[in-house]
Amino acid sequence: MNLCSYLKMKKHILVVPGDGIGQEVTAVGKKVLEKIAEKFGHEFTYDEALIGHAAIEAAGNPLPDETLEKMRASDAVLFGAVGHPKYDNDPSAKVRPEQGLLKMRKELGLYANLRPIKLFDELLSASSIKPEILRGSDILFFRELTGDIYFGEKGRENDGDTAYDIARYSTYEVERIARKAFDAAMTRGKKLMSVDKANVLETSRLWREVVQRVAKEYPEVTVEHQFVDSAAMLLIKDPRRFDVVVTANLFGDILTDEASQIAGSMGMLASASIGDGTGVYEPIHGSAHDITGMGLANPMASVLSAALLLDISFGLKEESDAIINAVDLVLKSGVRTRDIADADTPKDKILGTDATGEALLSYL
Amino acid sequence: MNLCSYLKMKKHILVVPGDGIGQEVTAVGKKVLEKIAEKFGHEFTYDEALIGHAAIEAAGNPLPDETLEKMRASDAVLFGAVGHPKYDNDPSAKVRPEQGLLKMRKELGLYANLRPIKLFDELLSASSIKPEILRGSDILFFRELTGDIYFGEKGRENDGDTAYDIARYSTYEVERIARKAFDAAMTRGKKLMSVDKANVLETSRLWREVVQRVAKEYPEVTVEHQFVDSAAMLLIKDPRRFDVVVTANLFGDILTDEASQIAGSMGMLASASIGDGTGVYEPIHGSAHDITGMGLANPMASVLSAALLLDISFGLKEESDAIINAVDLVLKSGVRTRDIADADTPKDKILGTDATGEALLSYL
Ligand SMILES: CC(C)[C@H](C(=O)O)[C@@H](O)C(=O)O
Ligand SMILES: CC(C)[C@H](C(=O)O)[C@@H](O)C(=O)O
Numbered sequence: 046m047n048l049c050s051y052l053k054m055k056k057h058i059l060v061v062p063g064d065g066i067g068q069e070v071t072a073v074g075k076k077v078l079e080k081i082a083e084k085f086g087h088e089f090t091y092d093e094a095l096i097g098h099a100a101i102e103a104a105g106n107p108l109p110d111e112t113l114e115k116m117r118a119s120d121a122v123l124f125g126a127v128g129h130p131k132y133d134n135d136p137s138a139k140v141r142p143e144q145g146l147l148k149m150r151k152e153l154g155l156y157a158n159l160r161p162i163k164l165f166d167e168l169l170s171a172s173s174i175k176p177e178i179l180r181g182s183d184i185l186f187f188r189e190l191t192g193d194i195y196f197g198e199k200g201r202e203n204d205g206d207t208a209y210d211i212a213r214y215s216t217y218e219v220e221r222i223a224r225k226a227f228d229a230a231m232t233r234g235k236k237l238m239s240v241d242k243a244n245v246l247e248t249s250r251l252w253r254e255v256v257q258r259v260a261k262e263y264p265e266v267t268v269e270h271q272f273v274d275s276a277a278m279l280l281i282k283d284p285r286r287f288d289v290v291v292t293a294n295l296f297g298d299i300l301t302d303e304a305s306q307i308a309g310s311m312g313m314l315a316s317a318s319i320g321d322g323t324g325v326y327e328p329i330h331g332s333a334h335d336i337t338g339m340g341l342a343n344p345m346a347s348v349l350s351a352a353l354l355l356d357i358s359f360g361l362k363e364e365s366d367a368i369i370n371a372v373d374l375v376l377k378s379g380v381r382t383r384d385i386a387d388a389d390t391p392k393d394k395i396l397g398t399d400a401t402g403e404a405l406l407s408y409l
Numbered sequence: 410m411n412l413c414s415y416l417k418m419k420k421h422i423l424v425v426p427g428d429g430i431g432q433e434v435t436a437v438g439k440k441v442l443e444k445i446a447e448k449f450g451h452e453f454t455y456d457e458a459l460i461g462h463a464a465i466e467a468a469g470n471p472l473p474d475e476t477l478e479k480m481r482a483s484d485a486v487l488f489g490a491v492g493h494p495k496y497d498n499d500p501s502a503k504v505r506p507e508q509g510l511l512k513m514r515k516e517l518g519l520y521a522n523l524r525p526i527k528l529f530d531e532l533l534s535a536s537s538i539k540p541e542i543l544r545g546s547d548i549l550f551f552r553e554l555t556g557d558i559y560f561g562e563k564g565r566e567n568d569g570d571t572a573y574d575i576a577r578y579s580t581y582e583v584e585r586i587a588r589k590a591f592d593a594a595m596t597r598g599k600k601l602m603s604v605d606k607a608n609v610l611e612t613s614r615l616w617r618e619v620v621q622r623v624a625k626e627y628p629e630v631t632v633e634h635q636f637v638d639s640a641a642m643l644l645i646k647d648p649r650r651f652d653v654v655v656t657a658n659l660f661g662d663i664l665t666d667e668a669s670q671i672a673g674s675m676g677m678l679a680s681a682s683i684g685d686g687t688g689v690y691e692p693i694h695g696s697a698h699d700i701t702g703m704g705l706a707n708p709m710a711s712v713l714s715a716a717l718l719l720d721i722s723f724g725l726k727e728e729s730d731a732i733i734n735a736v737d738l739v740l741k742s743g744v745r746t747r748d749i750a751d752a753d754t755p756k757d758k759i760l761g762t763d764a765t766g767e768a769l770l771s772y773l
Contacts, residue, residue, distance in 0.1 A: 128608065133634065136607050136614035136621075143608045173542040173646050194558070194576060199611035207579040208615035212558060215571040242659075243500050244492065244507045247563035250500035251572035257500075270497065274666035275695075281645055281670040282537050295606075299663060302638035306645040331639075 054087040056359060059119035061112065063097045064142060065332025066342035066398075067125020073344035073402035074123050074351045077371075080409045081355065081364050092119070096149065097127030097142035097332075107145030113152055116323055121358040123351060124327035130334050142332075150190050154320035156218065157225045159353070160186040160301045160329060161315070164308050167376035171309035171385045174281060182284040182307050185233065187226040188297025190318055192218045193248070195294045214248045214293065219255035226291035227263040233288055238269045240276045240292035240300065252293060273300070280304055305329060312343030312384045315350035317357050324358040326350040340397040343382035345372055348405060371408035380404050418451040420723060423483035425476065428462045428506060429696025430706035430762075431489020437708035437766035438487050438715045441735075444773045445719065445728050456483065460513065461491030461506035461696075471509030477516055480687055485722040487715060488691035494698050506696075514554050518684035520582065521589045522552040523717070524665045524693060525679070528672050531740035535673035535749045538645060546648040546671050549597065551590040552661025554682055556582045557612070559658045578612045578657070583619035590655035591627040597652055602633045604640045604656035604664065616657060637664070644668055669693055676707030676748045679714035681721050688722040690714040704761040707746035709736055712769060735772035744768050 060075050062068040075091065082089040094112040101107050107127070116122050127142040149155070162184040169176045197211030223239075230237040239256045241249035253270055260268045271279065273296045279286055280300065284307050292300060305311040314329040328346030336342055348368060356365035379394045381387075386395045396404065422442060426435040439455065446453040458476040465471050471491070480486050491506040513519070526548040533540045561575030587603075594601040603620040605613035617634055624632045635643065637660045643650055644664065648671050656664060669675040678693040692710030700706055712732060720729035743758045745751075750759045760768065 133607065136617040141608065147609070173539055174537055175539055178537040194574075195609055197573065201611065201615075203579070207577060208611040209561065209575055209577045210558075210610045210612050211573055211575050213571060213573045215567070242662075243497065244505065245511070245559055246574045247565065247572040248574050251565075253500040274662045277641065277663045277667040278669055278675065281667065296663075298606075298638045299641045299660075303641040303645065303667065305642055311642065 052086075054359060054361070056087065056120040057090045057092070057118070058354070059115050059122045060091055060093045061096050061116070061122055062093070062099070062125040063127040063332065064099055064129055065126055065334045065337040067127070067332055069340065069342050069398045070328060070344045070347035071123055071125040073398060073405070074347035076402055077348050077368060077405060077409065078123070078351050080406050081367065084367075084409060085361070085364050096145045098129035098131075100145060101140055101142060105140070107140065107142050108148045113149070116149065116153060116325075119323055121354045122323055122325040123347070123354060124325050125347070126328065126330065126332040128332040147195060149325070150318060151196060153322050153325065154191065155318035155325055156189060156191045156320045157222050157318070158188040158190040158297065159317040159319065159357075160188060160304075162186065162301070162304045162307050165313070165373060165376050167373070168309035168313065168385055171387055172306055174284070174306060179284060179307060182287070184284065184287045184304060184307070185229055185289050186297060186301050186304065187222055187229065187289065187291040188301060189218065189222045189292070189294050191320070193294035212246070212248050212295075214251055216251065216255055219252050220259060223256050223259040223291055226289050227259060227266055230266045230289040231263065235266050236269070236288040237266050238271055238276070238287060238290045240271050240273050240290060240296055242273050242296075243270070244272060248293070256291070276300060277303060280307070301329060310343065310384045311346070312382060313345050313349070315346050315353050317350075317353045319357060324354065326354040340399060341383055342398045343384050344398050344402050344405075345382070348372060367409060371405050374408040375401065375404045378404065416450070418723060418725070420451065420484040421454045421456070421482070422718070423479050423486045424455055424457045425460050425480070425486055426457070426463075426489040427460050427491045427696065428493055429490055429698045429701040431491070431696055433704065433706050433762045434692060434708045434711035435487055435489040437762060437769070438711035440766055441712050441732060441769060441773065442487070442715050444770050445731065448731075448773060449725070449728050460509045462493035462495075464509060465504055465506060469504070471504065471506050472512045477513070480513065480517060480689075483687055485718045486687055486689040487711070487718060488689050489711070490692065490694065490696040492696040511559060513689070514682060515560060517686050517689065518555065519682035519689055520553060520555045520684045521586050521682070522554040522661065523681040523683070523721075524550040524552060526550065526665070526668045526671050529677065529737060529740050531737070532673035532677065532749055535751055536670055538648070538670060543648060543671060546651070548648065548651045548668060548671070549593055549653050550661060550665050550668065551586055551593070551653065551655040552665060553582065553586045553656070553658050555684070557658035576610070576612050576659075578615055580615065580619055583616050584623060587620050587623040587655055590653050591623060591630055594630045594653040595627065599630050600633070600652040601630050602635055602640070602651060602654045604635050604637050604654060604660055606637050606660075607634070608636060612657070620655070640664060641667060644671070665693060674707065674748045675710070676746060677709050677713070679710050679717050681714075681717045683721060688718065690718040704763060705747055706762045707748050708762050708766050708769075709746070712736060731773060735769050738772040739765065739768045742768065
């Protein structure tokens with residue numbers, strides 16, 4: 046038996062495209078995984094399942110039990126996006142695509158959402174932020190994903206005239222996400238920023254206490270506490286001040302979308318949602334119904350999600366790097382999807398979803 | 410009796426410097442008000458009162474009754490900032506400077522916080538955002554200020570192991586801030602963006618329902634609903650897409666700090682908090698203890714707060730414009746405080762708080 050057969054991996058991957066451009070971009074992500082398997086001699090098997098609006102249409106449920114079972118049974122999930130404009134304009138709809146996403150996060154215990162914000166050199170000019178401010182930015186967000194105001198009780202009072210949402214955090218929830226972030230800080234610049242609103246919120250005061258306590262286990266890491274309003278400002282003013290960031294669910298939602306502008310476009314950003322079971326890998330961008338079906342979506346975020354999947358869930362660092370390298374080479378070749386093109390991009394270099402996917406495969 | 414004596418106004422202004430640089434900047438704001446009174450023949454009287462850390466030190470209470478009474482008895486309040494690093498590092502402190510600020514907002518019924526984000530031409534290059542993205546940006550935020558997760562019950566459960574905060578909104582609260590924002594939209598570009606997180610929060614779904622209903626009263630206004638994560642991203646990507654924005658307390662806190670980068674610096678941004686009684690005018694920036702007492706703070710935000718005070722509480726548009734014009738002339742003269750200086754600013758044009766104030770007075 047040669048070395049290769051030891052290193053050969055058998056893994057089962059569930060593809061969950063969800064809604065809108067989720068379909069188009071995960072198709073490219075999957076192709077990239079297939080190519081990697083072929084090139085490195087792994088054996089990946091695939092299945093597909095429904096979530097979000099697609100699942101409501103097919104089964105009346107944004108997260109059918111069958112999907113959840115398939116997720117639990119798989120080694121990793123490549124996820125697309127959920128959402129549909131229909132519900133956005135109808136705030137009173139009882140069944141909503143996002144419920145599927147949130148239930149998945151809770152059921153799979155995906156408490157840590159990692160969002161690396163890394164700027165590809167070639168995209169330095171694609172951002173609305175000045176290149177001299179951006180150059181060298183490299184941020185890793187740890188967004189808590191199964192607590193906060195997302196999962197507390199919510200409802201109406203006074204005959205529907207008053208609405209409420211409860212934000213809640215327990216010590217163990219803050220501890221486990223803080224540890225993940227501190228562990229990552231130890232492998233990077235040994236700098237951690239914790240973002241909260243401890244001057245107003247009790248959940249943030251608990252958050253800050255726990256982070257201060259966990260910090261004692263990591264004496265080498267320099268910790269900075271920022272209020273969320275100030276962090277939102279500093280992220281644009283001085284992105285290089287950020288290295289590893291840990292924050293609550295809602296603040297993480299807002300700050301990571303904002304931070305996408307550091308990378309030039311949301312279309313370039315992947316995320317990993319991990320916990321104790323199956324990990325889920327998905328773009329930061331949403332279902333983007335305005336361009337759905339037009340073949341215009343940037344598949345890079347899904348492809349980079351596949352890279353995170355290989356690295357984090359399967360420990361396949363070399364394979365993961367091969368994908369990141371291919372993305373880099375495609376960008377260097379001048380190819381751009383519409384969202385990252387600028388005035389200097391030649392028309393014939395502006396490609397759609399599938400052609401960008403082909404270009405990526407050719408560099409693998 | 411000549412016309413002037415009709416137009417002559419008698420008003421009583423309460424100056425509440427608060428903490429940190431609040432002292433230094435409101436001193437300049439007050440001088441500008443004095444100069445305006447002299448120039449336009451008004452009679453402004455002044456008093457002072459304590460709030461925040463300063464009030465805790467003097468009276469053990471972040472908002473002494475005496476301060477509140479003086480506020481109620483005055484025609485307008487020129488406010489500084491509150492906060493102290495001591496409390497930020499001690500999440501368990503029971504008495505906190507910010508409690509004074511929040512209680513003031515609630516007691517005076519200051520439900521609408523107006524934050525104009527206007528870029529002075531001279532500062533186009535001071536921002537971290539590209540000038541070609543910024544040019545022409547002019548945003549007016551309406552942040553709801555007396556509801557949301559700021560004012561719901563908060564506390565601990567499970568022997569302190571779990572913390573919670575309740576966000577709450579009632580129909581009338583959303584209606585009144587929405588109306589203020591729509592009214593402003595009618596006097597500007599007839600465009601309004603409402604920001605919420607209606608795909609997750611019940612309070613946001615109520616918010617969106619009410620805004621949709623109020624919108625029917627303003628058929629000429631084009632309304633756009635954005636999720637807060639998306640809005641945080643768009644604000645940097647495409648600030649000109651924004652005109653009048655209305656949003657909840659917490660989202661407004663985050664988005665307006667972020668938006669300060671559009672104006673080059675927080676040091677340039679004023680806000681007006683209004684409701685049914687006395688209006689309060691204050692910089693968006695905080696107490697900035699890192700530069701307190703060094704005479705470095707930018708007094709422009711306090712000076713522009715004084716301009717808002719004259720315009721909104723006293724209806725003195727010409728006087729208000731005179732101040733804005735003086736700020737513009739100071740900037741045109743090349744004078745900069747440290748926060749808005751750049752590599753091209755000659756050293757002798759970088760002035761401190763008082764010298765900047767003198768420059769302002771000389772243009773009035
Ligand atoms: C779709 C929405 C519920 C979701 C969230 O707020 O978590 C999305 O914005 C995200 O960041 O994954
Ligand atoms: C000091 C703090 C409580 C306050 C807030 O969050 O409202 C401040 O950030 C503001 O925006 O006025």
